[in-house]
Amino acid sequence: xxxxxxxxxxxxxxxxxxxxxxxxxxxxxxxxxxxxxxxxxxxxxxxxxxxxxxxxxxxxxxxxxxxxxxxxxxxxxxxxxxxxxxxxxxxxxxxxxxxxxxxxxxxxxxxxxxxxxxxxxxxxxxxxxxxxxxxxxxxxxxxxxxxxxxxxxxxxxxxxxxxxxxxxxxxxxxxxxxxxxxxxxxxxxxxxxxxxxxxxxxxxxxxxxxxxxxxxxxxxxxxxxxxxxxxxx
Amino acid sequence: xxxxxxxxxxxxxxxxxxxxxxxxxxxxxxxxxxxxxxxxxxxxxxxxxxxxxxxxxxxxxxxxxxxxxxxxxxxxxxxxxxxxxxxxxxxx
Ligand SMILES: [Zn+2]
Numbered sequence: 001x002x003x004x005x006x007x008x009x010x011x012x013x014x015x016x017x018x019x020x021x022x023x024x025x026x027x028x029x030x031x032x033x034x035x036x037x038x039x040x041x042x043x044x045x046x047x048x049x050x051x052x053x054x055x056x057x058x059x060x061x062x063x064x065x066x067x068x069x070x071x072x073x074x075x076x077x078x079x080x081x082x083x084x085x086x087x088x089x090x091x092x093x094x095x096x097x098x099x100x101x102x103x104x105x106x107x108x109x110x111x112x113x114x115x116x117x118x119x120x121x122x123x124x125x126x127x128x129x130x131x132x133x134x135x136x137x138x139x140x141x142x143x144x145x146x147x148x149x150x151x152x153x154x155x156x157x158x159x160x161x162x163x164x165x166x167x168x169x170x171x172x173x174x175x176x177x178x179x180x181x182x183x184x185x186x187x188x189x190x191x192x193x194x195x196x197x198x199x200x201x202x203x204x205x206x207x208x209x210x211x212x213x214x215x216x217x218x219x220x221x222x223x224x225x226x227x228x229x230x231x232x233x
Numbered sequence: 234x235x236x237x238x239x240x241x242x243x244x245x246x247x248x249x250x251x252x253x254x255x256x257x258x259x260x261x262x263x264x265x266x267x268x269x270x271x272x273x274x275x276x277x278x279x280x281x282x283x284x285x286x287x288x289x290x291x292x293x294x295x296x297x298x299x300x301x302x303x304x305x306x307x308x309x310x311x312x313x314x315x316x317x318x319x320x321x322x323x324x325x
Contacts, residue, residue, distance in 0.1 A: 021325055023325055024324070024325055025325045026325070110325075111325050112325050113323060113324050113325035114323060115323055135325065136321060136322045136323055136324060136325065137322055137324045137325060138242070138243070138322035138323065138324045139242075139243070141241075141242035141243065141320075141322055142322060143321055143322060159290065159292075159321045160289070161289035161290045162290060162323065163290040163320060163321045163322060163323045164290070164323070165323055166322065166323050166324035168243070168324075170324045170325075175325075203241060203242070203319060205241055205242055205245065207245075207246065208245065208250060212241065212317075212319075214292070214294055214297070214299065214317075214319070215297070215298070215299070216299070217299065
């Protein structure tokens with residue numbers, strides 16, 4: 001309350017954020033958005049809790065193994081903050097579900113682990129004109145950026161072709177690190193404060209302890225946004 | 234001329250994070266990166282496909298500015314340039 005003031009806290013309270021995925025990124029992202037006091041959280045996942053998830057998916061505990069992630073995530077987030085509304089949806093994010101899942105959202109957090117589905121989120125964000133807070137991780141490496149439709153390059157401008165599916169396990173701390181960057185972005189966006197990672201791709205190399213930032217540009221031939229929007233210079 | 238090639242994340246693990254290459258005048262970006270990656274087959278194959286082109290997800294920067302990897306064969310490298318090669322990652 002002190003940090004954001006009464007007005008800031010009300011902005012958070014009035015917001016609805018959709019979290020796509022309740023895995024490595026989705027766990028810390030949803031927990032911190034819950035305790036920040038973001039008024040409505042919608043979180044979607046179609047998976048069950050597996051023992052191998054527990055090193056990084058901190059929403060879940062040993063006794064949750066075998067349960068639906070959405071059900072557990074809903075309970076845990078509501079426990080963390082009883083004053084917010086949590087809608088945990090046991091659903092696959094695909095072409096049929098993406099628009100209804102994102103319909104009420106003021107912003108989308110990308111906590112997915114594959115690019116084809118990320119491109120669906122990207123298109124949904126472009127269509128609705130809401131930000132997409134992108135994160136991706138592998139091992140001790142990660143990246144993040146904030147996509148503002150009409151103002152920044154879209155995800156497909158930045159990463160036009162999907163990187164191969166990850167074969168390396170994710171370190172839990174990397175999910176925490178990149179997830180916290182995403183939550184910081186959501187927070188700044190909702191409070192209209194600070195400088196967003198807009199038009200900038202942040203790259204984290206945990207092994208080297210280095211953060212790099214690369215400027216990204218709109219691709220005039222982008223499959224997702226070409227002709228729909230003009231970038232700010 | 235001396236050119237610095239920087240590899241990030243998984244590329245850096247396989248190839249070393251910073252490589253100083255003694256390059257011939259007029260060498261293209263792609264040939265320079267190939268030379269820098271030539272010491273490690275796994276690293277090379279992670280960046281280049283069977284035809285020797287950059288894999289389509291690879292991000293290449295020249296002096297902090299992104300270049301289209303399709304053009305990397307025709308962009309010459311100059312003295313003092315820094316080339317950086319990044320792999321975006323897909324996990325979550
Ligand atoms: Zn685009």
